Amino acid sequence: MTIQQDLALEQTDLDIGIVALTDCAPLVMAKHLGFFEQWGLQVNLHIQHSWATVRDRLHTGLLDAAQMLAPMPLASTLGLNGAKCDVINAFNLSMNGNGITLSTALFEQIKQLNNGQEPVLPLDSSWIKQIVQNKRDNGQAKLRFAAVYPYSCHLFQLRDWLSIAEIDVDNDIEIIIIPPTEMTAALENDEIDGFCVGTPWNTKAVRAGIGATVITSCDIWQEAPEKVLAVTSQWQQQHPNTFIALLAAVQQTCEWLNSTANRFEAAAVLQTYLGEPLDVIAPSLIGSCLTTQNGTPRNIPAYNRFISKDANLPKLSQGRVLLDKMATAHQLPHDFTQAQKQQLLKDVYRPDLYKSMLDMKKKMTQLGDIQYS
Amino acid sequence: MAVKQKKSTTAAKLLTVLIIDDNMDRAQTFEAALKDTPYLVKHLAHTSVSLLKEVEKTEPDIILIDIESPNRDTIESLSTISAFNPKPVVMFSEQDQPDLMRESIKAGVSAYVSGDTNPERAKFILDVAVARFNEHQGLRNELSDAKRQLESRKWVDQAKALLIEKQNMTEQQAYSAIRKMAMDNGQKMEDVAKNLISMMQLMGGAK
Numbered sequence: 001m002t003i004q005q006d007l008a009l010e011q012t013d014l015d016i017g018i019v020a021l022t023d024c025a026p027l028v029m030a031k032h033l034g035f036f037e038q039w040g041l042q043v044n045l046h047i048q049h050s051w052a053t054v055r056d057r058l059h060t061g062l063l064d065a066a067q068m069l070a071p072m073p074l075a076s077t078l079g080l081n082g083a084k085c086d087v088i089n090a091f092n093l094s095m096n097g098n099g100i101t102l103s104t105a106l107f108e109q110i111k112q113l114n115n116g117q118e119p120v121l122p123l124d125s126s127w128i129k130q131i132v133q134n135k136r137d138n139g140q141a142k143l144r145f146a147a148v149y150p151y152s153c154h155l156f157q158l159r160d161w162l163s164i165a166e167i168d169v170d171n172d173i174e175i176i177i178i179p180p181t182e183m184t185a186a187l188e189n190d191e192i193d194g195f196c197v198g199t200p201w202n203t204k205a206v207r208a209g210i211g212a213t214v215i216t217s218c219d220i221w222q223e224a225p226e227k228v229l230a231v232t233s234q235w236q237q238q239h240p241n242t243f244i245a246l247l248a249a250v251q252q253t254c255e256w257l258n259s260t261a262n263r264f265e266a267a268a269v270l271q272t273y274l275g276e277p278l279d280v281i282a283p284s285l286i287g288s289c290l291t292t293q294n295g296t297p298r299n300i301p302a303y304n305r306f307i308s309k310d311a312n313l314p315k316l317s318q319g320r321v322l323l324d325k326m327a328t329a330h331q332l333p334h335d336f337t338q339a340q341k342q343q344l345l346k347d348v349y350r351p352d353l354y355k356s357m358l359d360m361k362k363k364m365t366q367l368g369d370i371q372y373s
Numbered sequence: 374m375a376v377k378q379k380k381s382t383t384a385a386k387l388l389t390v391l392i393i394d395d396n397m398d399r400a401q402t403f404e405a406a407l408k409d410t411p412y413l414v415k416h417l418a419h420t421s422v423s424l425l426k427e428v429e430k431t432e433p434d435i436i437l438i439d440i441e442s443p444n445r446d447t448i449e450s451l452s453t454i455s456a457f458n459p460k461p462v463v464m465f466s467e468q469d470q471p472d473l474m475r476e477s478i479k480a481g482v483s484a485y486v487s488g489d490t491n492p493e494r495a496k497f498i499l500d501v502a503v504a505r506f507n508e509h510q511g512l513r514n515e516l517s518d519a520k521r522q523l524e525s526r527k528w529v530d531q532a533k534a535l536l537i538e539k540q541n542m543t544e545q546q547a548y549s550a551i552r553k554m555a556m557d558n559g560q561k562m563e564d565v566a567k568n569l570i571s572m573m574q575l576m577g578g579a580k
Binding site: 049050051052053055056057059060061062081082083148149150176177178179181182185186189191334 | 423425426440441442443444445446447449450470472473475476477479480481520524
């Protein structure tokens with residue numbers, strides 16, 4: 001019996017959307033290593049250039065599944081900034097992976113305030129607070145930062161980091177939206193003073209000598225889900241078995257990505273997808289956060305995490321944290337009740353489907369159909 | 374119908390259209406088609422210049438962007454996150470993709486131009502985009518005005534209830550007191566109400 005028959009797959013050809021970031025590795029490597037095929041799936045990966053097209057193509061079924069920012073399924077289901085569409089998350093693709101990079105000019109200003117010495121990293125945001133105040137006193141323009149999308153952990157992490165120093169993130173500074181691939185160019189052209197973005201774009205800015213990565217997302221939030229594997233609720237209901245097979249293949253890849261040797265291989269493969277060289281892609285994958293062009297890298301073992309104990313299991317508590325962050329960023333309706341919140345989390349977060357996948361995998365392994373490391 | 378009248382007078386003024394597209398032929402065809410219309414075209418290849426700087430400099434009335442452009446997220450956020458005024462956005466697409474078109478229109482895109490669109494229709498499409506955008510903005514403003522009023526009434530009601538309870542006022546007295554304070558201090562009733570509430574909570578807590 002073939003695996004297609006065993007699993008009774010409703011659909012075997014899948015179109016999956018990805019964005020050029022290090023944490024598309026579980027999807028890219030599942031294809032490259034033939035794990036999708038092992039589970040009876042023929043997958044075409046489609047690189048998307050904006051989160052808006054990821055959203056629109058997933059909603060309309062032009063994509064069967066997509067790599068999404070963790071808050072996006074909540075935003076879609078609520079119909080924020082676009083059409084309302086029930087999107088579910090049954091699998092966390094990655095944890096952490098973001099960093100905040102300041103322009104070389106801003107970093108130099110901080111050094112001056114610190115008597116010419118490099119400040120301690122991860123950077124205390126009260127340095128930024130001092131500069132914000134100086135700028136206000138001298139009647140200069142506000143500092144301008146960028147995040148990748150309104151419904152992104154990047155925006156929330158940036159806001160949280162600056163808020164620790166009691167910077168009023170709604171008034172003291174400006175935050176604009178720039179897609180990840182355009183970030184370094186914006187920093188180089190002095191359009192922004194800093195950004196929060198996912199790897200490898202922080203590393204690229206440091207390598208190019210245009211910025212200093214002063215803090216990573218895991219210094220700000222502990223172990224936060226970053227990207228999720230999203231499908232519409234409708235698609236999952238129409239293709240329950242295919243969905244489970246998809247989760248199984250991706251989980252197998254996340255396990256594979258646990259080994260450092262394999263991560264080098266992943267970095268090499270990602271070059272084609274990201275259009276960046278190995279020395280830009282590899283550092284974060286092996287737990288190294290470049291800081292300044294000639295500075296000592298920081299050792300951040302969890303910089304890109306694809307699996308740890310239960311890391312892939314989506315939890316309602318994770319969604320609740322995101323909803324709180326969204327509320328702080330004025331993204332939720334004022335009259336959103338606790339009961340509505342709870343219902344939304346139950347609709348979007350589907351640990352039950354993740355668990356079905358684990359059960360199915362166990363059964364298949366016992367049958368000897370699938371061998372995986 | 375009065376609304377429609379107003380729109381046609383705005384369209385008589387010169388409107389700046391910012392085209393963000395790497396496909397030079399397509400952009401130029403569109404630009405040529407808009408000659409001798411009230412639309413003044415500026416063209417950008419998205420990889421060459423900074424989009425936001427250009428938006429700040431040009432202050433376009435309409436933005437025309439390739440659906441595949443990474444700048445879509447930036448354009449979309451202009452209406453939600455920053456101080457930029459929202460603008461009508463028209464999308465270019467190689468193929469005719471009705472579903473995708475429907476979806477992006479829900480996300481705030483005002484019109485769509487596909488690969489086989491006759492350039493002669495360019496002006497018509499922009500007219501429609503401006504009209505649709507204005508209508509959408511009108512609804513949005515009405516909705517947020519209504520929400521704000523509701524919010525403000527909630528505070529005033531709460532302050533009134535506290536005055537009635539703690540100061541033994543009648544409802545009318547409480548309302549007049551809040552209104553008088555607002556007028557005397559040149560503040561909004563909502564702000565007076567908020568101050569009163571926090572002050573009374575403070576005093577209540579201190580007892």
